[in-house]
Amino acid sequence: MLRYLPLAAMLFASSAFAQEEVALKPGPDLDAVTTSCATCHTLNYIRMNSSFLTLDAWKAEVSKMREAYGAPIDDQTAAAITRYLSANYAAPPKS
Amino acid sequence: MKRRDMLAGLGGSVVAARAAHAADQSVWLSPQLPEGTRDVIRLETLPGKQPLIRLADRPPNYEAPISAFRTPVTPNEQFFVRYHLASIPAIDALGTWSLTVGGEAAERQITLRLEELQSGFEQVEVAAVCQCSGNRRGLSSPHVAGVEWGYGAMGCATWRGPRLRDVLAKVGAKADAIEVWFDGADGPVLATTPDFHKSLPIHKAMADEVIIATTMNGGKLPHLNGYPARVVVPGWTATYWMKHVTSIQVSRKPLDSFWMQKAYRVPAGMFAVDRPFPTQDNATTWPITDIVVNSLVADPIDGTRQPVDGFTVQGVAWDRGHGIRQVEVSLDGGETWKPADLGKDLGPFAFRAFTLRTGKLAPGKYAIASRATNNAGETQAAKLKFNPAGYHNNVPQQVAVTAA
Numbered sequence: 471m472l473r474y475l476p477l478a479a480m481l482f483a484s485s486a487f488a489q490e491e492v493a494l495k496p497g498p499d500l501d502a503v504t505t506s507c508a509t510c511h512t513l514n515y516i517r518m519n520s521s522f523l524t525l526d527a528w529k530a531e532v533s534k535m536r537e538a539y540g541a542p543i544d545d546q547t548a549a550a551i552t553r554y555l556s557a558n559y560a561a562p563p564k565s
Numbered sequence: 566m567k568r569r570d571m572l573a574g575l576g577g578s579v580v581a582a583r584a585a586h587a588a589d590q591s592v593w594l595s596p597q598l599p600e601g602t603r604d605v606i607r608l609e610t611l612p613g614k615q616p617l618i619r620l621a622d623r624p625p626n627y628e629a630p631i632s633a634f635r636t637p638v639t640p641n642e643q644f645f646v647r648y649h650l651a652s653i654p655a656i657d658a659l660g661t662w663s664l665t666v667g668g669e670a671a672e673r674q675i676t677l678r679l680e681e682l683q684s685g686f687e688q689v690e691v692a693a694v695c696q697c698s699g700n701r702r703g704l705s706s707p708h709v710a711g712v713e714w715g716y717g718a719m720g721c722a723t724w725r726g727p728r729l730r731d732v733l734a735k736v737g738a739k740a741d742a743i744e745v746w747f748d749g750a751d752g753p754v755l756a757t758t759p760d761f762h763k764s765l766p767i768h769k770a771m772a773d774e775v776i777i778a779t780t781m782n783g784g785k786l787p788h789l790n791g792y793p794a795r796v797v798v799p800g801w802t803a804t805y806w807m808k809h810v811t812s813i814q815v816s817r818k819p820l821d822s823f824w825m826q827k828a829y830r831v832p833a834g835m836f837a838v839d840r841p842f843p844t845q846d847n848a849t850t851w852p853i854t855d856i857v858v859n860s861l862v863a864d865p866i867d868g869t870r871q872p873v874d875g876f877t878v879q880g881v882a883w884d885r886g887h888g889i890r891q892v893e894v895s896l897d898g899g900e901t902w903k904p905a906d907l908g909k910d911l912g913p914f915a916f917r918a919f920t921l922r923t924g925k926l927a928p929g930k931y932a933i934a935s936r937a938t939n940n941a942g943e944t945q946a947a948k949l950k951f952n953p954a955g956y957h958n959n960v961p962q963q964v965a966v967t968a969a
Contacts (some may be wrong), residue, residue, distance in 0.1 A: 489623050490607075493755030500747045508649060515712075522708040531710055538823055540757030551960045559601070 498556035520559035528555040593866045598703040604712040624648035628717035634717040634863035637916040639720030646789040650753040656788040668814030670813040672737030686727030692915035693799035694721045694883045702955035709955040719918040724778035724797040731769040742815045745770040750809035764820035766842045774799040799914035800886035819844040855885035859959040860937035867964045875923040881916035882937035891938045892919040898932035926968040
């Protein structure tokens with residue numbers, strides 16, 4: 471129902487309640503994460519699911535957002551998001 | 566009512582969620598929660614609510630603190646809030662709400678306004694637990710992805726409204742109807758995201774206990790608990806309790822929706838089920854349906870100091886509608902158990918309060934746990950039945966206190 475609205479208007483219209491500004495860890499590819507993920511949900515979903523998901527599990531989450539939830543994210547952006555999440559919010563590699 | 570019309574008023578009705586001063590109000594969080602979850606949690610007060618534990622503000626996901634379960638009826642102001650999708654009509658926009666009932670396996674279609682739901686049908690009351698399928702997901706070991714709920718994504722209320730089957734009788738369900746499909750006024754941010762649609766098998770939809778609630782504990786439904794009307798499916802997890810329900814369709818086909826066929830699934834046969842849902846089963850998974858037998862110690866709180874003269878262990882127990890036969894309490898981490906006293910029976914789908922007075926205690930550490938058994942003879946699992954979505958965790962919770 472909101473497909474014709476520009477992004478900024480859509481975000482405003484869809485939030486009935488005030489939102490906390492979430493600061494994720496600084497790092498390469500952070501822009502790809504904030505632009506893509508925050509369209510539909512708080513960035514706290516990322517922090518909440520840390521630090522136990524592995525690189526592969528984060529990759530699966532990004533795929534789920536694209537395939538199941540219809541997030542308009544291209545391959546290049548998806549790779550950038552996965553790089554950022556695995557570098558900043560993933561489980562430490564098993565020794 | 567078209568969704569476009571409902572959303573039109575949203576821009577002017579942004580309501581600030583008032584952040585509680587976390588330092589002023591302590592809230593207990595399970596040490597089993599993921600580290601990142603413990604970092605994001607805040608106590609926050611939504612409009613019309615008391616402070617709840619915020620997991621997320623968009624979409625809103627808030628659970629009740631454990632202290633809310635010291636009574637078998639959960640106040641509306643402490644009732645948990647859970648949304649998948651962030652486009653939620655403002656309460657003003659719901660003033661023009663109506664409900665369409667019909668479908669391919671119905672003789673006719675009707676549209677009902679709130680007053681018609683409340684005056685055109687027999688009004689029935691049911692006390693029932695509304696529990697998120699993912700309640701306690703954050704305690705799963707190993708952790709699984711999702712909203713990392715602790716113990717409070719549940720509540721018990723007295724719901725009132727017409728029986729779903731009486732409303733369906735007005736449209737005439739045909740003999741070949743197999744499911745009833747539901748949609749609510751909330752929806753996705755992006756048109757490409759699957760809207761939240763759910764279905765019930767026809768036999769559950771027609772069950773005596775299933776109603777369309779227009780009041781909750783004698784008051785209006787709070788905005789974020791489904792105002793003005795929600796489906797109440799006693800015994801089944803909250804995923805079927807469609808909030809702001811706008812459409813009820815009788816169908817001769819299984820609902821083909823992400824929210825039925827991909828999400829809310831459990832391994833086939835892992836958990837006890839009274840009413841199967843064969844039109845949504847596949848070879849390896851079933852839809853989550855019946856709530857498992859469970860209990861919660863609401864007092865004392867983990868990590869507190871208690872008097873050696875003794876104290877009262879109290880909490881609630883519940884199941885999918887068989888009713889609670891017994892609750893036992895252990896003070897030694899499950900080595901030995903004593904039967905607790907059960908409170909008033911509010912009905913088979915409601916919380917059943919329990920209390921146990923410890924008597925005098927030697928100074929030292931005590932590991933409290935509770936364990937419920939239902940009238941079908943089922944008891945809480947001693948060991949987690951791990952499943953990929955972290956559902957149905959009914960392992961007795963551990964509450965460590967020091968008597969001094």
